[in-house]
Amino acid sequence: MEQAWIVGIAFLIIAFLYASVGHGGASGYLALMALLNMSPLVMKPTALILNLIVSLVSFLSFYKARHFKSTLLWPLVITSIPAAYLGSIVPVSEPLYKKILAIVLLIAVVRMLIKPPAVENISSPKWYWLSVAGAVIGLLSGMIGMGGGILLSPLLLMMGWATIQQTAAISAIFIFLNSASGMLGQMKKGFDLAPSMYMIIGFVLVGGWLGAYFGSSRFKNTQLKFILAVVLILAVSKLLFVN
Template sequence: MPLYLIFLFLVTAALYASVGFGGGSTYNALLVLSGVDYRILPAIALTCNIIVVAGGTYAFTRSGNLRLRRIAPFLITSIPAAWAGGRIPVSETLFIGALGFSLLAAGLHLALDRNRDVDAELKPAPAALAWIVGGCIGFLSGLVGIGGGIFLAPVLYLIRWGKPKEIAGACSVFILVNSLSGLAGQLMKLGDMNALSMIGAYWMLFPAVLVGGQIGSRMANVGLSSLTIKRLTAALILYVSVRLLLRWYGMVF
């Protein structure tokens, strides 16, 4: 495994953790561009996600910014949907296309997002909306090996679900449980020990994202504004999304 890949995973984890996400979509993209067998990519990316967001979830819980009861309606459908998505075999073309467009949407969201606070009255999401949104994001998360927080965040802001730190806490636990559920589905799909040994060959990526996640959790306190960090993260995501979509275009056409 090339050393540059370990470094890129560390940097990705730091950038994503600094804005409250796990980085699964970009881990997948980096592995695709490095020529790794696409069948094992989601399992590696979801494991990295779990490592990065577990610490963030704990921190949000201790600070009182994790409203588990309020985010629970989204989790009710997202957890089984992520498992179901992880169980579905997909072609390499579909996988790269879905991942590329997911990254493009995530990059545009971060590029256009601004630091903001919510002054209007906050309110819980209608149960039906939470079930639909949670299920759709969870399924996509399991299918391509991401946590889904990057898609949940704009929805929560749009419906004025909570304050920024509360939304970050909600996204953190959403990513954690969907990554665990999606990983279970992915491992059941892989099944044989040969695939598991292939994943084990990339074990050095796991301590890399652990270190990167810890760096990211402290980045906002060393002079960089959260808006600057978002722009840097967006630039990374958009770059790899364009690379992926160009590859996907060549495969389709």
Template sequence: MILELLIPMLLCTLLVAVLYSCVGHGGASGYIAVLALFSVAPEVFKPTALTLNLLVAGIATFSFARAGHFSWRLFWPFAVTSIPFSFLGGYLTLPSHIYRPLVGMVLLLSASRLLLQKDQAPGHTTPPATATAMVIGAALGLLSGLTGVGGGIFLSPLLLLCRWGEPREVSAVAALFILVNSGAGLLGHLSGVQAIPTYAPLMAGTALLGGVIGSLLGSRHLRVPTIMRVLSLVLALAGFKLLLV
């Protein structure tokens, strides 16, 4: 890629990483949008997005957990089934003309619901039944691997709308959920003898910087209503990207 295109692409990557990591997300859907905007070959979308997700979600996991927001009880039922299904989804390559519009509409609906939702009373949450969480985790893991998205962008609004967790707790759980599913999806993808583009390390360094900035803001400095609005914006951007790109 020529320098004139690489520099603005890296700046866009930085912005995506900051915005998404504020709410504990890796930013895969945003990275895919950036790659599409700069006319990168579609076959490298999935491995590039998953690689950047690993870095940014790792930073977000550390920051939110260190601030005391992580809940193992909320996390593990979703993760235990999502990991193998994410590996399977990463291995498979399916046409996107059906699931992309459907997922886009779900994200836009979630964004609107979160934006209009009244403030949630502190402590007024109940974790889901283990069986329910495991079924949802399997579905989100498969979708995560198929699309090259870590899955947190689907898990976060679900946890909030169902009142299964507090906003910062949800961000912490989503960050680790994205981390483990991105790793499984990437392993599945690479086992299909597919490669990561040569400029991925440059994007990785940029995303890492953005992840540090955004996760510190989200875990310690941003108010809960601000986090909710940022998450709504992230979901809306991802939804429009899936519908229009």
């Protein structure tokens, strides 16, 4: 019972940190489940369900704070939603799944440890570049069971297409829609969920709500993000070097 509470609190912290920047937390959940030796067959649908919950809560907070820029969303999701569905039904061997996941988790580590650039001049991207980005991110997200925010956010910021708050709002709804599409593919194939799923959902709801609340008010906590980055690095090492 004590171990279950420790695991639940770990999920809560992950949800809190990711929701504070408009993410659903799939990369964090996947890293934690990798450390717990869960099967990819369990990891993907579990991460998608938790992603759906936290990304929706996060989006509502950032939307309420008026950070949502809808013109960026539609070109992205037109291609990302079908691509995420396709990726979710594509057979991926367990070794390949672990290697792809490790690479994405490394991107997540870099995203956490490097401060986002300050965006002074916001430019309007061409719709077709957004659509290409959406397709690539959606396909990859569907294959490993995430929403793609960890890939979308740095792209929007580095290209100067959105402010930090706008990026959080766009990423949150992008993650929700892609996770929903990926979950449809999982339902078609059939899936198993993590043990104590309902307890984990409770912890994630609390963490996601608190993170979204503080994140939409420009909350920052560098120390906790560093701790989470260490967890991700441990998961990457396990995925790459431990059979």
